[in-house]
Amino acid sequence: xxxxxxxxxxxxxxxxxxxxxxxxxxxxxxxxxxxxxxxxxxxxxxxxxxxxxxxxxxxxxxxxxxxxxxxxxxxxxxxxxxxxxxxxxxxxxxxxxxxxxxxxxxxxxxxxxxxxxxxxxxxxxxxxxxxxxxxxxxxxxxxxxxxxxxxxxxxxxxxxxxxxxxxxxxxxxxxxxxxxxxxxxxxxxxxxxx
Numbered sequence: 542x543x544x545x546x547x548x549x550x551x552x553x554x555x556x557x558x559x560x561x562x563x564x565x566x567x568x569x570x571x572x573x574x575x576x577x578x579x580x581x582x583x584x585x586x587x588x589x590x591x592x593x594x595x596x597x598x599x600x601x602x603x604x605x606x607x608x609x610x611x612x613x614x615x616x617x618x619x620x621x622x623x624x625x626x627x628x629x630x631x632x633x634x635x636x637x638x639x640x641x642x643x644x645x646x647x648x649x650x651x652x653x654x655x656x657x658x659x660x661x662x663x664x665x666x667x668x669x670x671x672x673x674x675x676x677x678x679x680x681x682x683x684x685x686x687x688x689x690x691x692x693x694x695x696x697x698x699x700x701x702x703x704x705x706x707x708x709x710x711x712x713x714x715x716x717x718x719x720x721x722x723x724x725x726x727x728x729x730x731x732x733x734x735x
Contacts, residue, residue, distance in 0.1 A: 552616035585628035618706035
């Protein structure tokens with residue numbers, strides 16, 4: 542993600558400016574990292590609306606906690622650490638509260654809400670996406686520590702060292718979590734181990 546940005550200041554330079562009181566330094570950080578953060582959170586919580594809300598909260602925390610970012614360290618692991626914590630907090634919150642009550646589902650139109658614009662059941666239009674949905678559900682079912690490592694590595698192109706920094710563990714622990722996550726996915730998806 543840290544591709545060549547030409548004349549643009551690095552993430553770390555922008556964080557230095559933000560720590561020094563330059564509020565304008567937050568905007569380029571948000572522009573660079575908004576989509577990856579939303580994508581990561583979505584893959585963790587499975588809800589677009591919550592990913593939007595939590596991404597905003599992540600950047601509020603980047604602003605309010607900018608002094609906790611240690612100078613000389615990379616920005617992306619710190620950012621994804623904040624995002625992972627926000628996602629974990631939301632997942633814990635959901636465990637204590639139902640996602641959608643039957644009354645809310647009926648108020649939204651019940652079965653009619655589960656139909657495509659053409660009137661066909663949504664399940665008929667989603668046949669081509671069945672495998673993607675199955676994999677996504679399997680990833681969502683992983684324990685949070687395994688899911689976080691897998692999503693950061695496979696989907697967000699973070700290195701083992703960056704993930705270790707974001708999760709506060711060793712690179713070997715990240716490697717073990719990735720291995721366990723892949724084993725669990727193979728088991729759940731019934732993929733033969735090569």
